[in-house]
Amino acid sequence: MSLPTSQLPAGTSAINRVRVQGIRYVYLLKKRWWVLVLLLSLGLCIGAWTAMQQPPAFRSSGRMMVAGQLRLGDNAAAYSEELMNFFGTQIELMQSAAVLKGAETRVHALHPDLPVEQVKVVVGQLPKAAIFVMNVYAKSPAYASAYVDALMDEYMAKKKEMRQTSGESAAVAIQEELVRLEKDMKLEEEEMHGFQQKNNIGFLKEDGNSAATYLSILNRRLDELKTEFNLLQRLDIDQTLDRTPSVATGAEGQLNRMDSLAGAPGPLAEYLKVKQAINQLKADRQEFLQTLKPKHPAVVALDEQIAKNEAMLGTYKQLGQDAITSRRGAIKTQIESLDDNIKTWETKALDLAKRVADFDKIKSKIERTKVHYDRLNGQLRSMDVYKNLAQDTVLILEHATKPEQIQMELNKLLLIGGFGGLALGLLVLFVLDKMDDRIGSFFEFRERFPEPLLGQVPRELTKAGLDLLASNDPRHALLESFRTLRSSIIFLPIEGARPKTILVTSATPGEGKTTIAANLAITFAFSGARTLLVDADLRLGRIAKAFKIESELGLSDVLRQRTHWREVIVPSSTPNLSILPRGKTLPHPAEHFLGKVTDQLLQEVYAEFDYIIFDSPPVMAADDVLSLSPKIDGTIFVVRFSTSSARRSRTAINLLVQRQANLLGIVCNDVRLAESEYGYGNYYQYSAYRENADSEPLEPLPR
Structure with a gap:
């Protein structure tokens, strides 16, 4: 069963639309290929006719080749061109309006007897060769x-003119640049002076070196004082006096200055002497x-002497500590003085270095300007020499050939005519497709009709009308398609009672509703169900003709109450039908369908038969089916591929829905086997199995 468009996965609508349109165009091309x-x-x-009407034309050709050039060193001022697009540029130049006009003037000047004609110039390049061909x-x-010949000469003259113009422009530009450089050099030299x-x-560089040397000495002296200051902060008086004098350099030289404090006259020296005396x-x-013994007078005298010296030692220790503090303060003052002195000399050194750098910058700028001036001056002198040399990159290889008569633009006109005819054919097919809204494929049907799909009846290639189904x-x-349709009706996903009365209709005549109604009734009968096929098309019904029934009585007589329906029912050759x-x-059948006689008929046949199939007239042909369908359990709508109009079928379905008809679904008729979703044509082995199987009686279908 087909899903409605709203239930399709997201994104498939646009893809399906393109796919459906593509398949429709393919079928259109297969059907109307003869139009193209x-x-x-x-x-x-x-x-071809237009080409034959053209006056005869003559073609003459000439050839030009790309030649090498003589280079006079790297500094030679040679005329050059951009090489990446060289050939395309030259072809455009050869076909330019200025060159063509000049060639025409040159022909008139050299051959005044020749009248001016309209010419066509085609310039090309030989493949894998640096040769131009002028036609x-x-x-x-x-x-x-x-x-x-005039065109080639004019092209060469144009190239020479361009070269001369370019050379003169370059010479003027170089001379202007030289004048500017001379002014720049004069200003730079004045700046240096x-x-x-x-x-x-000389003095700047010497003072700069001296300042650097003196700064190095000051920094070294500052490091020594900082080392001595740190030692005075970390060592006490005993550690200072206990150190053994030594000769050292660098940081250890500061320690020797500490040793000198102990050897010089003063508190530290006295402290050291008293300490040594005590020891x-x-x-x-x-x-x-x-x-x-300890009480001996000599020992007692020594103890007194020791106590006296220790008292003196404390006094000298305090005096020595004060001397160290004073020394530390003096060193701190020297460090601060050195810092100020170093900053002054650093400023002076930076100023000297900056002035030396400014001088070097002025000198470098003068040298660069001079080098540039000399190079341009050399190029200007070389240009005068190079002007006398041939710089033509393209030379004449062959002059004009002997003219030959040709049919002008035959291939072009044929190509234009072919493409024009093809485009017109595609346009005609496009217009026909837009005017024709008939359903051409199953994909197009799925795109346009979201209603449930009950079945697909395959196309049968027959010269006459389609014969009805038989038991074997x-x-x-075809047989399997109607079995599938029967199953779709029996197992409809609905609640309540299954439909017993089924009406088969279509939008317009010729869509196969009568054949489908008859074969559907036969298929129900094959299953053992008591089936009644009613021809409700009271205008052009053909059920009697299809089943070869010669009785003149029928439904119309029952509706007019001229006879009872039991008397006009005719048994068919198919059992149970x-x-x-x-x-x-x-x-006016619609009035009869709305009457009570129709209601009574439906009630009576509903009780006598398992399934009642009604073949009705087309919806768009008359109001008959719209009057009858609301009284029927379910309606089946038939759409025939390549015949049914999508617009009319949609209108007919909408009318049925508006009249409260219970639309069970749609049956697609005349479907190609390649398009069918069921693949009936791929399982013929089941047909052979069916033919060889024993025939057994069937039980009636559930009601």
Whole structure:
């Protein structure tokens, strides 16, 4: 069953639309390919006729080749051209209006007896060769030949003129640049003289070197003082006096200055002497204690001397500590003084370096300007020499050939005629497609009709009308399609009772509704169901003719109450299938369908049969089906490929829905087997199995 368009996955609508349109165009080309062939042939014929009407023309050709050039060194001022697009540029120049006009003037000057003609110039390049070919088409051979030579000469003259103009422009530009450079050099030299007057370059460099040396000495002295200051902060007086004097350089030289404090006269020296005396007295006391007692007068005298010296030691220690503090303060003052001195000299050194750099910059600028001046001056002198040399990159290889007569633009006119005919054919097909809204393929049907798809009846290639199904019908695909349709009706996804009365209709005549109604009734009968086929097309019904029924009585007589329906029912050759033919035509069947007789008929046959199939007239032909369909359990709408109009079918379906008809779905008729979703044509082995199987009686379908 087909899904509505709204239930399709996102994004498939646009893809399907393109696919459907493409398939429709393919079918259109297969069906109307002769339109393209006819218009293409017509276009070629018109092109050939137009070419034959053209006056005869003559063609003369000349050849030019790209030649090498003599280069006079890298500094030679040679005329050059952009090489990447060289050939395309030269071809455009050869075909330019100025060159063509000059060639025409040159022909008139050299050959005044030749009348001026309209010519066509085609310039090309030989493949894999640096050779240009000039083709000139004219009405007279003499003018074609003369124009070729004039065109090549005019091109060479134009190139020379361009070269001279370019050379003169370049020389003027170089001279202007030289004048500007001379002014720049004069200003730069004046700037250097002014700088030298204010600054002695020799003294600047010497002072700069001296300042750098003196800054190095000051920095080294500053490092030494900082080292000494740090030692005075970290060592106490005893650590200072206990150090052994040594000779050192660098940072250790500062320690020697600390040693000098202990050896110089003053508190530190006295402190050191008293400390050494105490140590000596203590040593003597230890010797006395080895032989004398602690209370011995000599030992007691030593103890008193030791106590006296220790008291003196404390006084000298305080004085020594004050001396170290004073020394540290003096060093700090020296460090600060050195910092100020270093900053002053750094400023002076930077100023000297800046003035030296300014001098070097002025000098470098003068040298660069001079080099540029010398190079341009050399190029200007070389240009005068190079002007006398041939710089033509393109030379004449062959002059005008002997003119030959040709048919002017035959291939072009044929090509134009062919493309024009093809385009016209495509346009005609496009217009026909827009005017024709018939459903051409199953993909197009799925795009335009979201209603459920009940079945697909395949196309049968027959010369006469389609024969009705038989019990052992060899048309396997056709038989299986109606079995599928029967299953779709029996197992409809609906709640409540299944439809027993089914009406088959279509939009317009000729869409196969009668054949489908008859074969559907036969298929229900094959399953064992009691089936009644009613011909409700009371205007042009053909059920009686299809089943070869000769009775003149039928539904029309029942509706006019001239007979009972049981008396006009005709059994068919198919078991379980009965036929209620049309009878005589009625002028206004819709009034009868709205009457109570129709309601009573439906009630009675509903109880007698399992399925009642109604073949009704087309919806767009009369109001009959719109009056009958609301009283029927379900309606099947038939769409025939390549016949049914999509617009009319949609209108008919909308009318059925508006009249409260229960539309069960759509049946596609005349479907190509290649398009069918069921693939009936791929399983013929089941047909052979069916033919060989034993025939068994069937049980009636569930009701």
